[in-house]
Amino acid sequence: MHIEERTQKEKLSGDFLRGDPITGDRYYSREFAQKEWDHIFTRTWQIGGMSAQLAETGSTITHSIGEESILMLRDEAGVIRAYYNVCPHRGNRLVKEEHKCGVKRLVCAYHSWAFSLDGVVRHVRDAEDYPQGNPIGKVQLKEIRCETLGGLVWFNMDPAAPSLREALGVVAEQLERYQSDNWVRVMWLTGTVDCNWKIIHDNFNESYHVQSLHRELGTFIDNAYQNTDFDLYKSGHNRMKMKGALPASSSRTDQVQAPLDDILRSWEVDPEPFHGRVREARAALMVQKRKLGQERGYTHYEKLSDDQLTDYHHYTLFPNISLTMSADGYQVLRPQPHPSDPEKCLFDHWFMVPKVEGVPEAATPLGMRPVVPAAHEIFGEGVESLGFVADQDLSVAVAQQRGLHSRGYQDAYLSGQEARVRRLHEVINDYIEGRR
Ligand code: FES
Numbered sequence: 001m002h003i004e005e006r007t008q009k010e011k012l013s014g015d016f017l018r019g020d021p022i023t024g025d026r027y028y029s030r031e032f033a034q035k036e037w038d039h040i041f042t043r044t045w046q047i048g049g050m051s052a053q054l055a056e057t058g059s060t061i062t063h064s065i066g067e068e069s070i071l072m073l074r075d076e077a078g079v080i081r082a083y084y085n086v087c088p089h090r091g092n093r094l095v096k097e098e099h100k101c102g103v104k105r106l107v108c109a110y111h112s113w114a115f116s117l118d119g120v121v122r123h124v125r126d127a128e129d130y131p132q133g134n135p136i137g138k139v140q141l142k143e144i145r146c147e148t149l150g151g152l153v154w155f156n157m158d159p160a161a162p163s164l165r166e167a168l169g170v171v172a173e174q175l176e177r178y179q180s181d182n183w184v185r186v187m188w189l190t191g192t193v194d195c196n197w198k199i200i201h202d203n204f205n206e207s208y209h210v211q212s213l214h215r216e217l218g219t220f221i222d223n224a225y226q227n228t229d230f231d232l233y234k235s236g237h238n239r240m241k242m243k244g245a246l247p248a249s250s251s252r253t254d255q256v257q258a259p260l261d262d263i264l265r266s267w268e269v270d271p272e273p274f275h276g277r278v279r280e281a282r283a284a285l286m287v288q289k290r291k292l293g294q295e296r297g298y299t300h301y302e303k304l305s306d307d308q309l310t311d312y313h314h315y316t317l318f319p320n321i322s323l324t325m326s327a328d329g330y331q332v333l334r335p336q337p338h339p340s341d342p343e344k345c346l347f348d349h350w351f352m353v354p355k356v357e358g359v360p361e362a363a364t365p366l367g368m369r370p371v372v373p374a375a376h377e378i379f380g381e382g383v384e385s386l387g388f389v390a391d392q393d394l395s396v397a398v399a400q401q402r403g404l405h406s407r408g409y410q411d412a413y414l415s416g417q418e419a420r421v422r423r424l425h426e427v428i429n430d431y432i433e434g435r436r
């Protein structure tokens, strides 16, 4: 079946929302947060890192989520595996570093049990002193599901979960068209934010706020809902297709404004003739990117549709992952629940770009950066900004967290273009109440 047909088949249509209330306690109740952990975060696919970090045998990455730390590595047979990052002897955290290369054995710092990369313990001191039997060759790290897609390493703590591709459905194929397997993470930020993870993810599930919080994007992105496509899939994931290289319908300008002028020039399109008819520039840019893309080394353009060359295809993957895909880079925006406080979250912001010969730098949400793997920058330890647009989103998050405690708030009063917000909460309820 063709990808377009599958997209149609997996899309929800008609009146699919039940209208489950989005009450304030969902954002601060510890009991509710525990239910989310038990029924959702331990059962869904999560991103642990970049495949490029595990290019070599013996490379490891760790990723924390809730109280868990997940260890991912490439073993001697070349297989990427994931384990709970905990020593089965007495429960010490096994690997402390976020990324290591050239590891031959995983050695616990407490009593020096040493594990081969396939997770089996190979060295135990005083191995004869175990009345229940020598642990060597027997005791193992607890392995969990691990897969790669789009240059990312994904893990799932649920042994019975569907494969990553099944779980993503048609979204997997849509993402694969970008051929992002070898893209470089040029920005890797994490910050702690004083709000529940859903406040941030609700925000990514609507573009209604774009005209009020991100006005300056209106010179080159058309945020009008009437001109934007929203796909809500049965899987619980969503796609929003927002047109780029096109000023907001609401701006009523027919002039080429910054940064669209520079974008056009960078593809050898003279902005001058488009003054007075700016709405025709998007089509001209598509043609030019198609024409020059290959020779400039943007070989992945070949598989992209025309609209993918200029537009932003934004995904909200259930439960907490947001991907903003464009032909020239994509963002991962991910709020993770805080391990102990439902009124806080850990917010990750990554930016990935294709490796193109002769292009040493790329425009990122934090300005120009070299196309090399970025170090992890942690907010509050020298990072001033989580990215200009993300900062604008976060500027309302803490006030909303407070407001949701008010007796004056009972449920959201949502517009049609905010349907994905209600949908997120209904899918959360489906998981918690055993319908998924
Ligand atoms: S806790 Fe790891 S060796 Fe004892």
Ligand SMILES: [Fe+2]
Pocket: 203, 209, 210, 213, 214, 389, 393
């Ligand atoms: Fe936003």
